[in-house]
Amino acid sequence: MSRKDEIRTKALKELQEHAVLMLNxxxxxxxxxxxxxxxxxHQLFKHPSTIWRFAQDLLDVLPxxxxxxxxVVAGPVTGGALLAHTMAGLLDSRRELSRERTxxxxxxxxxxxxxxxxxxxxxxxxxxxxLLVDDVRNTGQTLERCAAQVTEAGGTVIATAQIYDRLxxxxxxxxxxxxxxEYKAPxxxxxxxxPMCQAHQPITSF
Ligand SMILES: [Zn+2]
Numbered sequence: 253m254s255r256k257d258e259i260r261t262k263a264l265k266e267l268q269e270h271a272v273l274m275l276n277x278x279x280x281x282x283x284x285x286x287x288x289x290x291x292x293x294h295q296l297f298k299h300p301s302t303i304w305r306f307a308q309d310l311l312d313v314l315p316x317x318x319x320x321x322x323x324v325v326a327g328p329v330t331g332g333a334l335l336a337h338t339m340a341g342l343l344d345s346r347r348e349l350s351r352e353r354t355x356x357x358x359x360x361x362x363x364x365x366x367x368x369x370x371x372x373x374x375x376x377x378x379x380x381x382x383l384l385v386d387d388v389r390n391t392g393q394t395l396e397r398c399a400a401q402v403t404e405a406g407g408t409v410i411a412t413a414q415i416y417d418r419l420x421x422x423x424x425x426x427x428x429x430x431x432x433x434e435y436k437a438p439x440x441x442x443x444x445x446x447p448m449c450q451a452h453q454p455i456t457s458f
Pocket of ligand 1: 278286287443446447448449450
């Protein structure tokens with residue numbers, strides 16, 4: 253197993269230890285559906301040291317050439333922005349002091365277009381290479397909207413990365429996507445047809 257594979261395997265285990273990812277449960281999602289897997293990204297940020305460690309691991313699995321090219325790390329609020337801020341700082345700690353310092357840019361929630369950069373952060377992006385990050389990749393549409401904002405502001409997205417990929421992305425941004433951990437959850441069931449209910453498995457609290 254390569255070093256990067258080892259980091260990925262360890263990360264998937266640690267996501268479970270930190271209760272970010274709960275497998276083999278019986279969860280009532282409160283929307284009429286039950287399922288075996290529950291994802292709680294808030295657990296990543298409850299203790300800042302947790303996200304620092306996962307951010308280090310994500311940097312370790314990203315190709316060195318990509319990290320070397322990165323000038324801005326950007327991510328959508330809240331989880332993506334916290335991760336981007338941490339990664340931008342950690343990147344500088346790995347670089348020569350003479351290099352220009354890495355910039356950070358958060359995408360705020362925007363009622364019209366989903367996510368946007370404020371005027372201040374838009375001004376940092378033109379002509380720069382941007383690494384787009386998020387805590388979790390769901391359908392990929394959030395990253396797609398953020399990438400469009402970077403392009404519109406005159407920056408270039410060179411890659412996307414996330415702590416956890418649900419493997420349900422419906423979009424291809426035409427740049428590499430690097431997840432730290434990935435896992436595809438089995439399908440959820442309407443409560444009336446739930447096999448765990450039929451097996452009298454107690455509901456897992458979360
Ligand atoms: Zn059930």
